[in-house]
Amino acid sequence: MPELVLHTSGRTWTLDASRSYTIGRDQQADISCIDRRVSRRHLVIRCDGGTWVIEDLGSANGTFAEGRRIQRIEIGHGSIVRLGDVSTGTRLDFTEAPAAVSDDPVDRGTSVAAAAPPVVPGPRPGEVPAAPTGVAAAGGDDLFRPLPHHAASDLARAAVPRTPADAGDARARDIHRSEGPPAGPRGAAAALSIDRDPSGVYPLVLGQRLRIGRAQDNELVVEGPYVSRYHAEFRPLPGGRFEIVDLGSHNGTYVNGQPVGHQLIGPYDIVGVGHSTFRLAGDRLEEFVDTGEVSFTARNLTVTVGRGKTILDDVSFGVPEKSLVAVIGPSGSGKSTLLRALTGYRPADRGQVLYDHRDLYAQFAELRHRIGLVPQDDILHKELTVDVALKYAAKLRFPGDTKAAERKARIDEVLQELRLDVHRGKKVASLSGGQRKRVSVALELLTKPSLLFLDEPTSGLDPGLDRNVMKLLRGLADDGRTVLVVTHSVAELSLCDQVLVMAPGGSVAYFGPPGEALDYFGHDSWADVFSAFEDHRDDDWGGRWRASRQYDRCAAEIDSAVPPQQPGAPAAQPPARALRPKPQGWIGQLWTLMRRYVSVIASDKGFMALMLLLPAVLGGVSCLIPATYGLAPPPSDSRFRYNQESGTILLVLVVGMCFSGAANSVRELIKERVIYERERATGLSRSAYLMSKVIVLGLITTVQGVIICAIGLSVRQLPAQGLLMPTAVELCVVISALGFTTMMFGLVISALVRTPEKTMPLLVMFAVVQVVFTGVLFRLFDSPGIEQVGWLMPARWAVAGAGTTLDLAHTMPPWNVDKPDDVDPLWAHTVTQWGIDLGVLLAIGLVCGFAVARLLRRHEPEVMRD
Numbered sequence: 121m122p123e124l125v126l127h128t129s130g131r132t133w134t135l136d137a138s139r140s141y142t143i144g145r146d147q148q149a150d151i152s153c154i155d156r157r158v159s160r161r162h163l164v165i166r167c168d169g170g171t172w173v174i175e176d177l178g179s180a181n182g183t184f185a186e187g188r189r190i191q192r193i194e195i196g197h198g199s200i201v202r203l204g205d206v207s208t209g210t211r212l213d214f215t216e217a218p219a220a221v222s223d224d225p226v227d228r229g230t231s232v233a234a235a236a237p238p239v240v241p242g243p244r245p246g247e248v249p250a251a252p253t254g255v256a257a258a259g260g261d262d263l264f265r266p267l268p269h270h271a272a273s274d275l276a277r278a279a280v281p282r283t284p285a286d287a288g289d290a291r292a293r294d295i296h297r298s299e300g301p302p303a304g305p306r307g308a309a310a311a312l313s314i315d316r317d318p319s320g321v322y323p324l325v326l327g328q329r330l331r332i333g334r335a336q337d338n339e340l341v342v343e344g345p346y347v348s349r350y351h352a353e354f355r356p357l358p359g360g361r362f363e364i365v366d367l368g369s370h371n372g373t374y375v376n377g378q379p380v381g382h383q384l385i386g387p388y389d390i391v392g393v394g395h396s397t398f399r400l401a402g403d404r405l406e407e408f409v410d411t412g413e414v415s416f417t418a419r420n421l422t423v424t425v426g427r428g429k430t431i432l433d434d435v436s437f438g439v440p441e442k443s444l445v446a447v448i449g450p451s452g453s454g455k456s457t458l459l460r461a462l463t464g465y466r467p468a469d470r471g472q473v474l475y476d477h478r479d480l481y482a483q484f485a486e487l488r489h490r491i492g493l494v495p496q497d498d499i500l501h502k503e504l505t506v507d508v509a510l511k512y513a514a515k516l517r518f519p520g521d522t523k524a525a526e527r528k529a530r531i532d533e534v535l536q537e538l539r540l541d542v543h544r545g546k547k548v549a550s551l552s553g554g555q556r557k558r559v560s561v562a563l564e565l566l567t568k569p570s571l572l573f574l575d576e577p578t579s580g581l582d583p584g585l586d587r588n589v590m591k592l593l594r595g596l597a598d599d600g601r602t603v604l605v606v607t608h609s610v611a612e613l614s615l616c617d618q619v620l621v622m623a624p625g626g627s628v629a630y631f632g633p634p635g636e637a638l639d640y641f642g643h644d645s646w647a648d649v650f651s652a653f654e655d656h657r658d659d660d661w662g663g664r665w666r667a668s669r670q671y672d673r674c675a676a677e678i679d680s681a682v683p684p685q686q687p688g689a690p691a692a693q694p695p696a697r698a699l700r701p702k703p704q705g706w707i708g709q710l711w712t713l714m715r716r717y718v719s720v721i722a723s724d725k726g727f728m729a730l731m732l733l734l735p736a737v738l739g740g741v742s743c744l745i746p747a748t749y750g751l752a753p754p755p756s757d758s759r760f761r762y763n764q765e766s767g768t769i770l771l772v773l774v775v776g777m778c779f780s781g782a783a784n785s786v787r788e789l790i791k792e793r794v795i796y797e798r799e800r801a802t803g804l805s806r807s808a809y810l811m812s813k814v815i816v817l818g819l820i821t822t823v824q825g826v827i828i829c830a831i832g833l834s835v836r837q838l839p840a841q842g843l844l845m846p847t848a849v850e851l852c853v854v855i856s857a858l859g860f861t862t863m864m865f866g867l868v869i870s871a872l873v874r875t876p877e878k879t880m881p882l883l884v885m886f887a888v889v890q891v892v893f894t895g896v897l898f899r900l901f902d903s904p905g906i907e908q909v910g911w912l913m914p915a916r917w918a919v920a921g922a923g924t925t926l927d928l929a930h931t932m933p934p935w936n937v938d939k940p941d942d943v944d945p946l947w948a949h950t951v952t953q954w955g956i957d958l959g960v961l962l963a964i965g966l967v968c969g970f971a972v973a974r975l976l977r978r979h980e981p982e983v984m985r986d
């Protein structure tokens with residue numbers, strides 16, 4: 121009986137007549153295929169009474185030969201069969217094995233491969249041409265899985281899978297490797313999806329582009345909140361190769377986790393667009409949509425702080441897909457540290473976090489879009505209504521070309537899913553703790569993350585709400601997400617699939633089903649377990665866990681997640697360029713942030729009133745100072761030569777503006793630090809964020825400056841003419857500039873402190889220091905040390921600027937009556953000096969801006985720092 125040779129997707133099997141072969145997507149199939157259109161057990165090939173036959177095993181999409189669906193046909197040399205689709209389905213070509221082969225099946229297969237490359241028959245009329253030769257064809261073998269070990273050994277005796285002309289193929293791969301980017305992340309990425317079925321397989325027509333995006337007129341429509349309408353394009357290159365080109369997408373196109381503008385794609389490369397990843401497989405493109413059915417594994421995570429103190433100790437566990445995992449443990453056992461390590465906020469010093477076999481730290485730029493994190497504190501502006509808060513969040517996270525209607529539709533969907541629609545018009549501040557937590561979860565769900573982390577979502581909630589929130593999380597996991605929740609509450613652990621128990625010292629004490637946990641510890645209640653942790657803090661809880669039989673089960677899962685190309689690789693940092701926001705998004709982000717900020721301010725009527733009242737009062741109190749000549753010098757016919765009060769009035773105006781400017785901003789960063797941290801991790805631009813504060817607060821402060829001046833100067837006599845402009849206008853410019861700079865100082869304080877309470881003492885200190893350094897109370901110039909410190913003070917330069925306009929040096933009495941011309945050089949009544957004073961004042965503000973940007977960096981997820 122002649123042996124039959126099967127050729128498909130660049131591979132060849134020599135079939136032995138003494139046995140049958142199943143083909144299907146099932147890993148247990150003799151020949152396992154990953155085309156999604158192929159059923160798990162699609163067909164069987166066997167030799168029946170001396171004739172080779174194919175029998176469809178009731179496949180969903182059918183088996184086709186000669187343009188029609190078949191149930192059973194005889195096959196032989198030249199037969200062509202397609203699986204799943206009549207013209208584009210996976211193609212099987214059959215030829216007879218060459219006669220001159222050795223008796224040994226393995227040798228036989230090898231000799232066929234080496235000596236006689238299989239002859240694949242040409243297409244019949246109506247057939248799509250066979251896979252293109254050359255590079256694209258070489259990648260085609262990936263459509264078929266490596267055989268499971270048991271099947272491989274079994275088949276080695278009878279069917280020898282091999283690529284067409286192995287040597288030539290190897291050469292083709294070498295060419296790919298030598299011409300592509302260096303090894304590293306590329307190799308790591310090759311592990312992706314090898315054991316997953318693609319969600320879709322699309323034919324690539326040689327010479328034709330394939331555009332990917334949300335819009336329906338793309339050749340490949342990809343849905344998702346992170347996909348732009350026209351996102352990226354596979355472009356053909358000579359030689360059957362393809363490059364991926366980003367079409368200016370909002371959230372980027374990634375190759376092996378790194379953002380690219382355009383890049384040549386080889387068969388080992390993974391292209392990321394939104395929640396989809398693509399891989400070239402011969403003459404087709406495989407799509408893998410992340411629907412939450414992915415593994416998530418922590419391997420040997422270790423975090424050390426200070427002088428080598430370990431706060432997370434070799435933590436390993438593997439989270440099954442679509443599961444709810446609770447992390448519990450006594451206070452200080454490293455739960456928050458673990459969460460920060462798992463989400464990339466503070467990567468572990470050693471170890472790996474593997475998401476779908478991909479290194480999260482190395483590929484954070486792309487994978488961050490798959491992660492949702494609900495921190496302990498709310499990540500919404502409490503002043504806004506639920507609807508408005510979600511609207512701004514969606515604007516910041518979705519691509520710029522997402523229509524308002526699309527965003528609204530997603531918001532509606534999420535609100536409905538979390539049963540929040542009835543609360544959508546309410547202010548976040550007016551919601552209960554549990555409802556607020558739901559809104560935070562809703563915000564994170566907007567972008568459909570497949571992994572959701574929550575840090576103590578039930579803290580402060582009563583047992584009923586605790587249960588409600590945990591049930592919500594259970595539902596989210598069931599709907600196709602992996603949810604990991606850090607919690608202090610053990611009441612609802614039974615709702616979870618797994619529980620990770622952290623022990624003092626940051627090691628794992630247990631990981632597994634919650635129902636088996638108490639048995640493992642040998643206690644009746646969690647209170648007893650936690651007491652045992654407390655009483656035996658120095659015990660080796662981690663060692664005990666690793667020695668347990670439950671650990672073996674867990675270890676196997678962890679090992680299976682390791683990508684083969686990068687065993688034991690240290691946690692890598694992503695390249696800085698990966699983290700820079702796209703320039704085209706900057707203006708959009710700034711505009712949205714400014715609008716949101718104005719909405720937040722406008723929604724607080726009390727605060728708005730105070731903002732207007734403060735300068736009005738400060739300007740008003742300056743009017744109470746009795747001054748016959750106001751801010752002007754006494755007239756020449758007066759009996760007075762000097763106007764002492766002019767300095768006092770100026771001091772009150774300047775200090776009032778200092779206080780007002782700094783007070784505007786001193787709480788503005790600290791009060792929304794958690795929101796900033798979270799948004800930064802989702803791609804918010806630091807400079808756009810800072811600029812939004814500077815512009816909005818700058819405008820408010822300028823208005824305040826005008827109010828102070830309008831009230832404070834309206835009742836005063838002023839010198840008839842300023843240096844460049846009318847005196848009042850010139851003074852107003854300087855006072856407003858002072859407001860801007862002190863506002864920037866306030867931002868420095870706000871970025872510096874760790875708690876809002878610390879802002880007030882610092883604000884008071886700042887204001888008092890400014891009073892001292894105005895240069896009006898005592899002589900500052902020619903006082904070594906003090907003079908130089910004064911140069912750092914905005915008030916010093918503001919008084920100087922106003923002083924040049926008013927010619928304060930000659931209006932106020934001299935410091936030394938014997939030397940009336942020994943005047944402050946910064947007060948010289950010249951246009952140049954006015955320009956210098958104003959310039960330095962603004963320059964201090966600018967320096968403050970850089971300082972704020974630097975300080976903000978400290979509060980960002982470590983992987984986002986650039």
Ligand SMILES: Nc1ncnc2c1ncn2[C@@H]1O[C@H](COP(=O)(O)OP(=O)(O)OP(=O)(O)O)[C@@H](O)[C@H]1O
Pocket residue numbers: 425426431449450451452453454455456457458
């Ligand atoms: N940056 C740091 N420097 C020094 N020690 C730190 C640092 N961060 C955390 N720690 C210490 O590491 C340990 C673990 O802290 P972590 O906040 O992760 O614990 P936790 O289990 O979340 O605690 P809790 O349940 O009280 O929130 C604590 O002892 C903490 O003091």
